[in-house]
Amino acid sequence: xxxxxxxxxxxxxxxxxxxxxxxxxxxxxxxxxxxxxxxxxxxxxxxxxxxxxxxxxxxxxxxxxxxxxxxxxxxxxxxxxxxxxxxxxxxxxxxxxxxxxxxxxxxxxxxxxxxxxxxxxxxxxxxxxxxxxxxxxxxxxxxxxxxxxxxxxxxxxxxxxxxxxxxxxxxxxxxxxxxxxxxxxxxxxxxxxxxxxxxxxxxxxxxxxxxxxxxxxxxxxxxxxxxxx
Amino acid sequence: xxxxxxxxxxxxxxxxxxxxxxxxxxxxxxxxxxxxxxxxxxxxxxxxxxxxxxxxxxxxxxxxxxxxxxxxxxxxxxxxxxxxxxxxxxxxxxxxxxxxxxxxxxxxxxxxxxxxxxxxxxxxxxxxxxxxxxxxxxxxxxxxxxxxxxxxxxxxxxxxxxxxxxxxxxxxxxxxxxxxxxxxxxxxxxxxxxxxxxxxxxxxxxxxxxxxxxxxxxxxxxxxxxxxxxxxxx
Numbered sequence: 001x002x003x004x005x006x007x008x009x010x011x012x013x014x015x016x017x018x019x020x021x022x023x024x025x026x027x028x029x030x031x032x033x034x035x036x037x038x039x040x041x042x043x044x045x046x047x048x049x050x051x052x053x054x055x056x057x058x059x060x061x062x063x064x065x066x067x068x069x070x071x072x073x074x075x076x077x078x079x080x081x082x083x084x085x086x087x088x089x090x091x092x093x094x095x096x097x098x099x100x101x102x103x104x105x106x107x108x109x110x111x112x113x114x115x116x117x118x119x120x121x122x123x124x125x126x127x128x129x130x131x132x133x134x135x136x137x138x139x140x141x142x143x144x145x146x147x148x149x150x151x152x153x154x155x156x157x158x159x160x161x162x163x164x165x166x167x168x169x170x171x172x173x174x175x176x177x178x179x180x181x182x183x184x185x186x187x188x189x190x191x192x193x194x195x196x197x198x199x200x201x202x203x204x205x206x207x208x209x210x211x212x213x214x215x216x217x218x219x220x221x222x223x224x225x226x227x228x229x
Numbered sequence: 230x231x232x233x234x235x236x237x238x239x240x241x242x243x244x245x246x247x248x249x250x251x252x253x254x255x256x257x258x259x260x261x262x263x264x265x266x267x268x269x270x271x272x273x274x275x276x277x278x279x280x281x282x283x284x285x286x287x288x289x290x291x292x293x294x295x296x297x298x299x300x301x302x303x304x305x306x307x308x309x310x311x312x313x314x315x316x317x318x319x320x321x322x323x324x325x326x327x328x329x330x331x332x333x334x335x336x337x338x339x340x341x342x343x344x345x346x347x348x349x350x351x352x353x354x355x356x357x358x359x360x361x362x363x364x365x366x367x368x369x370x371x372x373x374x375x376x377x378x379x380x381x382x383x384x385x386x387x388x389x390x391x392x393x394x395x396x397x398x399x400x401x402x403x404x405x406x407x408x409x410x411x412x413x414x415x416x417x418x419x420x421x422x423x424x425x426x427x428x429x430x431x432x433x434x435x436x437x438x439x440x441x442x443x444x445x446x447x448x449x450x451x452x453x454x455x456x457x458x459x460x461x462x463x
Contacts, residue, residue, distance in 0.1 A: 020462040023452070075270075079277040086292070087288060090292045
């Protein structure tokens with residue numbers, strides 16, 4: 001199991017990342033990544049939903065016939081998202097005020113239906129849960145990276161209002177990266193999200209290419225990792 | 230009359246249960262049956278509705294409390310605490326057929342009272358004509374029709390441009406304090422670009438224009454219902 005956890009983590013965070021590799025779920029991505037804080041909140045909420053959906057669907061995978069799997073998945077996902085929305089509104093009200101608009105949007109996140117279809121409906125619950133966690137963390141990573149890049153370029157701050165999301169003890173995250181910055185509005189608007197996503201995707205492609213050019217070293221590292229496990 | 234034999238009934242139920250259980254032994258065949266698929270979908274929908282119902286029951290009290298807290302916080306910003314000694318939230322007065330003036334029908338007017346006398350009123354106004362839909366304003370007005378405070382409660386304006394109507398971003402909205410229909414002419418109730426008294430933002434005229442129009446509409450609404458509101462008693 002531990003070896004496959006490593007594999008699932010690698011896939012979710014890097015090689016099969018929802019945003020950077022599969023290029024899906026871009027609608028919520030572009031909508032919320034004006035700041036790194038919003039990205040983090042949305043990513044964590046999506047991770048919770050993804051794990052719950054994967055676990056639930058994996059448990060019922062023997063019972064669900066392929067002909068009606070899509071409507072069943074949609075009903076289950078919509079139910080979980082609505083429950084998360086209500087629970088957040090009741091018990092995490094400050095966070096809900098910041099993210100409230102975007103929580104119902106999680107329903108339309110095709111990544112969740114995609115993981116249910118591609119992974120959870122074929123694998124046992126423990127694996128599906130880990131897959132949900134890793135894919136969710138990969139999505140969170142993408143949201144935070146994009147949000148941070150847009151926030152620094154757009155307003156010169158990083159993790160603005162982090163204390164609203166994480167509590168007063170995280171107020172130190174809120175930093176002014178570029179002092180006296182006059183702001184770059186385009187980056188705060190959705191087109192800026194597309195532009196920044198393009199730069200990040202290009203950067204990842206270059207990095208992947210560099211890594212592929214050193215195949216011997218890469219496999220050597222992986223082999224030694226596997227032996228350690 | 231047939232007396233139901235308990236032993237027989239139990240055996241019958243047991244047989245049925247065994248039959249049902251046996252069907253689940255061959256999941257492959259069961260999954261292909263149309264009636265099974267129908268029941269499964271119905272069962273999923275039923276369970277989902279049940280859980281949502283339970284979830285709603287569990288959270289609705291807490292959600293209502295949180296929303297009341299939010300409303301109280303906004304009211305505290307537009308009504309100076311010195312003006313009232315009653316629970317403003319407890320007994321809002323409903324003014325109907327005010328839809329064209331405030332955007333709400335009926336409009337809930339929260340009355341601030343001191344020693345049983347109405348000193349000020351606060352109500353929500355929907356300012357139409359924003360860049361991305363209407364803005365919801367909370368307006369506080371004293372008994373003579375002077376503005377005590379205006380706050381934008383909800384909006385979808387462009388971040389970095391139109392969102393300067395928030396107090397967190399700019400103090401523009403504080404400039405309304407003290408204004409009334411008497412001390413500002415109808416011509417004055419416009420942004421400077423249109424020949425009025427109020428600044429627009431650099432690069433954003435539509436949002437301030439909508440807010441100015443909404444505030445003026447709210448004052449007109451108060452003027453029309455002033456006698457009825459001031460005479461209100463518990």
